Amino acid sequence: MSSTPSPLIENYMKETSFRHVANIGRGCKLDSKLISAFIESWIPEMHTFHLPCDECSITLEDVQLQLGLSMDGFVLTESAQSADWGAIYYNFLGAIPDNIYEGWIKMSWLRDIFSELGNDSTKVERIRYVRVYILEIIGGYLMPNLSR
Numbered sequence: 287m288s289s290t291p292s293p294l295i296e297n298y299m300k301e302t303s304f305r306h307v308a309n310i311g312r313g314c315k316l317d318s319k320l321i322s323a324f325i326e327s328w329i330p331e332m333h334t335f336h337l338p339c340d341e342c343s344i345t346l347e348d349v350q351l352q353l354g355l356s357m358d359g360f361v362l363t364e365s366a367q368s369a370d371w372g373a374i375y376y377n378f379l380g381a382i383p384d385n386i387y388e389g390w391i392k393m394s395w396l397r398d399i400f401s402e403l404g405n406d407s408t409k410v411e412r413i414r415y416v417r418v419y420i421l422e423i424i425g426g427y428l429m430p431n432l433s434r
Contacts, residue, residue, distance in 0.1 A: 291419055292403050297346075298416040303355050307423055380414050393426050 291299050291308050299305035327335045335342045349355070371389065372382045383395050400418040403411065 292415070294405070294407065295412050295416045295419065298412060299419070302416065303353075304420050304421065304423060307353050307355070307428075310428075347380070353369050378414070378417055380410070391421060391425070393422060396422060 291305070296305065299308060324335060327337055329336050332341075333343060335344075342359075367391055371386045375382045375391075377384070379400075380400050383391065387417070396418050403415045
């Protein structure tokens with residue numbers, strides 16, 4: 287995430303509790319030795335950190351508390367009941383990727399299709415842009431999949 291959210295979507299970001307999440311990591315220094323120590327203590331099979339004092343698991347509730355996110359309700363979406371991923375993409379984003387592989391979305395496709403939001407954008411366009419911005423936060427910053 288290279289830029290801060292557009293002022294045009296600030297109210298939507300507040301509404302979803304993602305406004306402050308968009309600023310995580312900006313202006314802070316990462317301690318590579320501490321990160322390396324945590325990586326070395328991670329046991330993927332058990333989803334825990336094995337520390338000298340005990341074991342530690344990070345739950346969704348921990349993430350919710352740290353980030354201040356709501357665990358109930360929908361984030362600018364409703365439940366998707368269709369098995370047609372093209373329809374789901376179009377319904378939530380107003381665009382369909384060329385290559386659909388179930389629920390996977392390429393971050394590069396999102397950045398290409400939703401590059402900037404104009405001042406004359408409609409409410410629907412702004413909501414779609416917020417969805418994309420949140421997907422970028424989750425998929426590109428909070429939980430990146432570096433294997434692809």
